[in-house]
Amino acid sequence: MLKTTLINAVQAGATQLQHFFNGDFKISNKEGVNNLVTEADHASEKAIIEVIQKAFPSHFILSEETGEIITDSEYKWIIDPIDGTINFANGIPICCVSIAVEKNGETILGSVYAPLLHELYFAEKNEGAFLNDKAIQVSNKTEVIKSCLVTGFPYSYLDMPNGPLQVFEKLIRNGVPVRRLGSAAIDLCWVAAGRFDGFYEHQLNAWDSAAGALLVNEAGGRVTDFAGNIFSPHQPHVLATNGKIHQELMGIVNGAAFGKNN
Numbered sequence: 001m002l003k004t005t006l007i008n009a010v011q012a013g014a015t016q017l018q019h020f021f022n023g024d025f026k027i028s029n030k031e032g033v034n035n036l037v038t039e040a041d042h043a044s045e046k047a048i049i050e051v052i053q054k055a056f057p058s059h060f061i062l063s064e065e066t067g068e069i070i071t072d073s074e075y076k077w078i079i080d081p082i083d084g085t086i087n088f089a090n091g092i093p094i095c096c097v098s099i100a101v102e103k104n105g106e107t108i109l110g111s112v113y114a115p116l117l118h119e120l121y122f123a124e125k126n127e128g129a130f131l132n133d134k135a136i137q138v139s140n141k142t143e144v145i146k147s148c149l150v151t152g153f154p155y156s157y158l159d160m161p162n163g164p165l166q167v168f169e170k171l172i173r174n175g176v177p178v179r180r181l182g183s184a185a186i187d188l189c190w191v192a193a194g195r196f197d198g199f200y201e202h203q204l205n206a207w208d209s210a211a212g213a214l215l216v217n218e219a220g221g222r223v224t225d226f227a228g229n230i231f232s233p234h235q236p237h238v239l240a241t242n243g244k245i246h247q248e249l250m251g252i253v254n255g256a257a258f259g260k261n262n
Contacts, residue, residue, distance in 0.1 A: 001055065002075075003124065006099060006111050009051040013044040013081050013097035014115040021116060022091050038089055041065055044081035044097060052077050064207045076102040078233065080207035083112075084183030093117060098185035100210035100233070107233070110211030112185045121189045121215055129192050129218035138221040138242035139194040144171075144249050145259070147197035150179045150187045154203045162255045164202050174258045184238070188212025191240050192219035198241035198249050200226075206233040216240045226253055 020040035045065050052059065061069040063079035077099060082088050084095030093116035101109040112121040121136075123129040129136050141147045149171065153164045171178050179196070181187055185208060187199045192215040210233035213223045222243040223231040228250055231238070239250055252258060 002101060002109060003122075005052060005055040006101060006109050007120075007122070009048045009077075009079075010097045010099050010111045010113040010120070012047040012051045013079075013099075014113045016040055016044040016047050017082055017088070017095065017097060018115050019043075021088065021093070037065060038082070038085060040088065041082045041085060045079065048079055048081060048097070048099065062206060064205070074104050076105075078102065078206050078210040080185060083185040083208060084181075087182045092182070094181050094183050094186055096183060096185050096189075098207065098211045100214060102210070107210055107214045110214035112189050112211050112215065114183075114186060114189075119189070121192070121211075123192075123211075123215040123218040125214065125218070127218070129215045131189075131193055136193045137219050138192060138216065139197045140244065141197040141242060142244045144176060144198070144245050144252065145174065147245055147249075148177050148179070148195075149198045149200070149249075150181060150190065150196045151199065152180060152182070152184055152187065152201045152204075158202055160202075162253060167200070167253050170252060170258055184208040185212045188216055188238075188240055191221060191242070192216045194219075194242070198239075198245055200239045200249065200253050201237075203236045204233075204238050205236075209233045209238050213238070213240060222246045224250070226250065 025039040058071050059073045060071045060076040080098040083098045088095040096112050096114035098112045100107050108125040110123045190196045191199050216223050223240040226237040
């Protein structure tokens with residue numbers, strides 16, 4: 001029942017994403033520069049929550065636009081109605097719906113649906129990760145220098161040691177290809193699918209990372225915070241890799257000189 005509801009919910013949100021894509025819709029700005037929300041975000045969120053509440057009216061919901069719908073349930077749904085809103089608003093098809101389900105604080109289900117790319121990802125705790133019902137696994141690269149990485153940047157620069165620009169510069173100055181797609185959920189899915197070898201980002205919210213992190217873990221990868229601790233989507237730092245480059249990339253993110261395996 002949980003899995004069926006999850007798939008129905010991501011599909012309901014994706015229907016709204018497809019309906020509004022490249023159409024006319026209202027756009028407003030949240031706090032910060034270029035932190036957009038569109039009419040489609042709200043429509044997707046409404047459709048998703050309706051599906052969940054019809055099946056599980058007592059469940060806790062955390063969603064990007066609505067915030068928290070608090071209950072005392074052991075289950076929490078974590079929803080990003082459109083991840084990659086800037087892409088969506090500009091007609092770039094790298095955008096998706098991302099939903100995770102927590103039970104007593106542990107992520108047990110996750111799904112990311114990028115309908116414009118025809119990619120539906122699903123993972124269940126201890127049951128593997130799937131793209132369009134086919135099992136996926138992470139890559140086998142063993143060195144950062146030979147890896148293809150992906151990252152994202154906050155809309156307000158983080159003035160901190162080893163911040164987003166410093167880490168990015170260190171990698172690209174040493175010839176490492178680093179992409180910036182504009183959707184953390186898709187970034188994580190593409191690590192799970194073996195397209196990227198690693199992903200790092202300095203500031204994300206739970207709805208950006210919860211589902212994708214489960215997919216990476218279930219595809220055989222590793223996800224931690226920047227200190228190497230067990231990952232929680234309720235803190236901002238995300239480091240997700242195939243596992244084989246994890247320690248080296250974590251060192252680079254934390255200020256180690258390139259080529260020093262930490």
